[in-house]
Amino acid sequence: FNEKPLATPATRKLARDLGVDLRRVPPTGPAGRVTKDDVRALEAPE
Amino acid sequence: MKTYDAIVIGAGPGGYPCAIRLAQLKQKVLCIEKENVGGVCLNWGCIPSKALISAAHLYEKSQAGAAMGIKVSGVELDANKMQDWKEGIVKKLTGGVGSLLKGNGADVVNGTATVVGPKRVDVTRADGSVEQFEATKAIVIATGSTTIEIPTFKFDGDTIIGAKEAVSLRRVPKRLMVIGGGVIGLELGMVYQAFGAELIVVEALPELLTGVDPDCTKIVERKILKRGGTIHKNAKALGYEKQKDGSVGVKIQADGKEQTIVVDTVLVAVGMRPSSKGLGLEKVGVTVDQRGFVPTDKFCRTNVPSIYAIGDVSGPPLLAHKATKEGEIAAEVIAGHKAEKDWVAIPGAIFTDPEIATVGLTEAEAKAKGLEVSIGKFPFSVLGKAMAMNETEGFVKIVADKKTKQVLGVHIVGPEASTMISEASLSLEMAAFLEDLSLTIHPHPTLGESLMEAAAHAMGAAIHIANR
């Protein structure tokens, strides 16, 4: 339960579609949640 | 030989949504069903049982209006009429599934499927003829499960029955014994109990509804006893003898002592067995575990890459919504989309009286994982809406991580528990904290307020009950 990053189902799906490992995404959302923008930010540079 | 992109075996809540989703994703799909579309759930499981439960609830409520000043006399059940009504619902829904499959462009074939190769399926029709089909991409096993029969209580379709017959009884047994105090046994047992049957529950384990928060189970047990029922735990049903008058004497062993209980009908509800035998799976090298379940990975794939398994046949929990979700995931994976089983928790709803619904970890499970927990609890007995409904039994219990305050599990016993658990499920999926639930404005007066208050209670801030 707690090893999983805090992220909503939609964010989890986005990460999957972009091939981003959620555990690598630095969270900026409220109370440490990973947001969609966090996922996109990590995906962008590559 | 006809060729499809994908072939789905079984048209239950796993198979038919899988076929529909495949068709939506522009895959040429065949769905094979040996009985009726809709599977166990529509034909003799979820829907029929819920129809009877709602009739039983109305029957009971209609007689319990005295406290509200409503006097009713001569309330009668016409079991034939009730069955006709239920069968009408089943017909409407299965007809709907048929049209949905067709409307989406999925082909349906009636017959028994056998897997004869990693991408080949034979279908035996009712007339004995065999047709061959080929899948270019995948075969999906969605064959579900069937009732477990115990050798000493062979079904005779009348006195010794399974769930399938129990949802179709056109009479109310005077004395009903239920062997197996699980979800199906208690749901159906309580239906006939509400209609006046004397209910006797025989459970081999020390508790009814194993795995459910025992605080919740207790409330339902109390109701069974209050209505004059009997519960034998740690008890084994050994066998039975038919009496001259058509009743049966069932020999049970409880606490080391043997006794005979005379009843009119015995419902055997000790569980469901996966339908994985005789499908040809062994021949094509698909792994089947000891219990008969077909293990799959997070993409619903078996060990044979072209063969997928979903729903009851792929393992517990044996629930319709789990089957449907896996059906959608398998379809998306087959169509080349990125999908996987990534849910946080699968909710469970138990339609006893009162209902129990649960999602996530129980208090005991969280502690077993070594987590320190905060517990919040709010009883319906102090909730205005529950009082107005005259249904005040039960409570909402929330289990949260003590340090982070993340919600780990929600357990509800009481009116509309099955409806309220959806908000709890969303909370778990969204990784909600106790504050997320307690800071969300819930309309007043509603049953849902109890969730908000239970979350507040876990933080020592409930308004309508004392905080510890």
Ligand SMILES: Cc1cc2nc3c(=O)[nH]c(=O)nc-3n(C[C@H](O)[C@H](O)[C@H](O)COP(=O)(O)OP(=O)(O)OC[C@H]3O[C@@H](n4cnc5c(N)ncnc54)[C@H](O)[C@@H]3O)c2cc1C
């Ligand atoms: C009395 C009762 C009440 C229930 N209530 C609930 C409830 O309230 N909520 C809930 O979530 N779940 C409930 N369940 C469980 C639910 O019915 C199952 O979890 C669900 O039906 C599983 O779906 P499935 O698609 O995996 O399999 P099934 O519904 O079992 O469907 C499998 C289909 O495959 C067909 N089939 C099998 N083998 C072959 C073959 N070789 N060729 C062609 N076709 C084949 C079968 O005929 C069947 O139609 C209940 C079950 C029972 C018995």
